[in-house]
Amino acid sequence: METGSPHDTGTADAQGTPTPATADVPAPDARTRQDAGAEPVWRALPPGLLTMRRLLLVVWLGLLTLATALVPGLLAGPAWGAFAVLPLALLLWGWVMLERNWRSWRYAERADDLLISRGVLWHEETVVPYGRMQLVEVTSGPVERHFGLASVQLHTAAAATDATIPGLDPAEAERLRDRLTELGEARSAGL
Numbered sequence: 276m277e278t279g280s281p282h283d284t285g286t287a288d289a290q291g292t293p294t295p296a297t298a299d300v301p302a303p304d305a306r307t308r309q310d311a312g313a314e315p316v317w318r319a320l321p322p323g324l325l326t327m328r329r330l331l332l333v334v335w336l337g338l339l340t341l342a343t344a345l346v347p348g349l350l351a352g353p354a355w356g357a358f359a360v361l362p363l364a365l366l367l368w369g370w371v372m373l374e375r376n377w378r379s380w381r382y383a384e385r386a387d388d389l390l391i392s393r394g395v396l397w398h399e400e401t402v403v404p405y406g407r408m409q410l411v412e413v414t415s416g417p418v419e420r421h422f423g424l425a426s427v428q429l430h431t432a433a434a435a436t437d438a439t440i441p442g443l444d445p446a447e448a449e450r451l452r453d454r455l456t457e458l459g460e461a462r463s464a465g466l
Contacts, residue, residue, distance in 0.1 A: 315383035315384075315385050315390055316383055316384075317381040317382070317383045317390075317392070318381060318382055318383065319378075319380070319381050320377060320380045320381070320440075320441070320442045320443065321424070321442060321443065321444055321447075322377075323422050323423060323424050323442065323444075324377060324422075324424060324441060324442025325373060325374060325377040326422065327418060327419070327422040327424065327442070328373050328377070329370060329373055331418070332366065332369050332370065332373060333366065336362050336363075336365060336366040336369065337366070339362040340359050340362040340363055340366070341359075343356075343358050343359045343361065343362055344356045344358075344359035372395075375395045376393075376395055379392070379393050379394055379395050379398070380392070380393045380440075380441070380442075381393075382440050384451075384454070387404060387405060387406075387462070388402050388403055388404045388405060389402075389403045389405070389429070389438075389455065390402055390403075391403070391438050391440060401438045403429050403431060403438050404431075404462070405455065405458040405459045405461075405462040406459065406462030407431045407432045407433070407459075408429055408430070408431055408455060408456075408459035409430050409431060409432060409459075410429075410430040411427065411428070411429055411430070411451075411452045411455045411456050411459070412427070412428040412430070412452070413425050413426070413427055413428075413445075413448045413449060413452050414426050414428060415445065415448075419442070423444065423445065424441075424442045424443065424444070424445070425443055425444070425445045425448035425449075426439055426440065426441045426442065426443065426448070427439065427440045427443060427448050427451050427452060427455075429455070
């Protein structure tokens with residue numbers, strides 16, 4: 276029996292060459308590891324997107340509530356101002372629905388394609404093969420920039436499979452754009 280260091284728990288191959296133990300081998304990157312039958316590693320959207328959407332909901336429905344309370348209340352009498360309850364109820368319902376929608380969005384990078392999953396009532400999963408990507412854009416409107424968010428827009432050879440990942444951190448959006456562009460060029464060069 277051969278003696279070695281206490282950390283040497285490897286085995287020998289057929290030629291007697293020592294092989295390291297699996298604990299000493301660094302694990303491959305979780306985003307690129309694709310074992311047969313392995314589940315993809317899903318990434319959720321950052322909470323800043325939910326905050327932005329809820330703030331927009333409060334601003335717009337708050338203004339609608341105020342208008343619904345004041346205009347009928349001043350013109351037709353105070354009893355008509357009770358219609359302001361409707362936008363408030365819509366605000367409460369929207370608050371909950373926005374969170375459910377935000378939680379449903381996720382994406383995963385696999386070896387050959389990008390998966391985008393979304394939807395609460397109607398679940399939709401989009402598979403975008405890297406070799407079919409023609410253009411990857413990072414966009415950020417004024418409200419998104421205020422909240423430090425950006426969206427990644429994927430354009431493919433088939434217009435029906437264009438996809439968007441909204442509300443990412445700008446650094447993550449740029450990293451994803453660069454990675455998808457690199458993988459797209461590599462896959463399309465092999466065609």
